[in-house]
Amino acid sequence: MGPIGIFDSGYGGLTILQDIRQRLPQYDYMYLGDNARAPYGPRSFDVVYEYTLEAVQELFGRGCELIILACNTASAKALRNIQQNDLPTIDPEKRVLGVIRPSAEIIGQYSETNTIGVLATQGTVNSQSYILEIAKFSPHCTVYQHACPMWVPLIENNNHETKAGREFIKEDVEKLMKMNDRIDTIVLGCTHYPVLKEYIESIVPKGVNVISQGAIVADSLADYLLRHPWMDSKCSKNGTIQFLTTESVEEFNQNANNYIDANVKATHIHLGR
Numbered sequence: 060m061g062p063i064g065i066f067d068s069g070y071g072g073l074t075i076l077q078d079i080r081q082r083l084p085q086y087d088y089m090y091l092g093d094n095a096r097a098p099y100g101p102r103s104f105d106v107v108y109e110y111t112l113e114a115v116q117e118l119f120g121r122g123c124e125l126i127i128l129a130c131n132t133a134s135a136k137a138l139r140n141i142q143q144n145d146l147p148t149i150d151p152e153k154r155v156l157g158v159i160r161p162s163a164e165i166i167g168q169y170s171e172t173n174t175i176g177v178l179a180t181q182g183t184v185n186s187q188s189y190i191l192e193i194a195k196f197s198p199h200c201t202v203y204q205h206a207c208p209m210w211v212p213l214i215e216n217n218n219h220e221t222k223a224g225r226e227f228i229k230e231d232v233e234k235l236m237k238m239n240d241r242i243d244t245i246v247l248g249c250t251h252y253p254v255l256k257e258y259i260e261s262i263v264p265k266g267v268n269v270i271s272q273g274a275i276v277a278d279s280l281a282d283y284l285l286r287h288p289w290m291d292s293k294c295s296k297n298g299t300i301q302f303l304t305t306e307s308v309e310e311f312n313q314n315a316n317n318y319i320d321a322n323v324k325a326t327h328i329h330l331g332r
């Protein structure tokens with residue numbers, strides 16, 4: 060038995076962990092933020108895959124049986140390879156799940172105009188994952204995407220609430236909204252972006268839904284554990300959370316509270332060569 064692993068390039072996945080823990084407080088969690096190598100968004104397919112696989116192996120090595128890639132970029136660029144090519148040789152009894160599929164599954168339900176906007180990293184946008192996945196579940200919806208390469212660095216460095224930071228964010232949101240004035244639902248397709256939700260809601264026209272993924276992923280995980288009792292029985296349940304970071308522990312402990320309501324005392328680890 061082991062904790063459920065939650066992985067992100069940095070702090071963003073904490074927004075997912077916050078909702079997962081509220082929904083499923085009885086489980087143990089092990090969060091890993093690869094802060095030293097964030098952002099992943101501008102990195103190539105191969106590099107995101109290599110870094111994500113290293114993180115997954117680290118979490119498996121620390122006892123996790125089930126891992127959530129709480130990072131859209133890693134879900135878009137590494138998940139399928141890991142599931143199809145790596146898991147069978149690492150351990151076919153372990154599982155790695157992502158955040159794009161659960162979000163794509165239900166997003167169509169929010170839109171009355173069947174016109175959806177996606178804000179995400181360059182890597183996620185280039186992968187076309189949201190377009191392809193939403194088309195499977197809501198083929199009647201048209202999806203527009205806009206990449207926001209500045210947002211993760213702004214958030215990781217805590218500059219998203221500065222005047223300049225807000226200007227950048229506003230410009231990007233306006234670019235998405237200009238693609239089609241029928242957009243009535245915006246997916247925050249990066250786990251860092253929920254910290255901007257209120258601000259984004261304040262600048263989009265009234266009635267536009269701004270959807271963050273935390274609650275959606277938490278519901279989907281609860282459902283997964285219910286449907287897979289063999290996996291559920293391998294997830295320990297003492298209500299604990301451990302935090303691992305590849306960057307400075309002091310910085311992580313201090314910043315983590317912007318994303319999660321928890322007493323964070325992280326451990327430093329090294330990934331890769």
Ligand code: DGL
Binds near residue numbers: 067068131
């Ligand atoms: N939180 C990651 C995501 O959901 C951010 C990726 C990055 O590091 O650029 O895509």
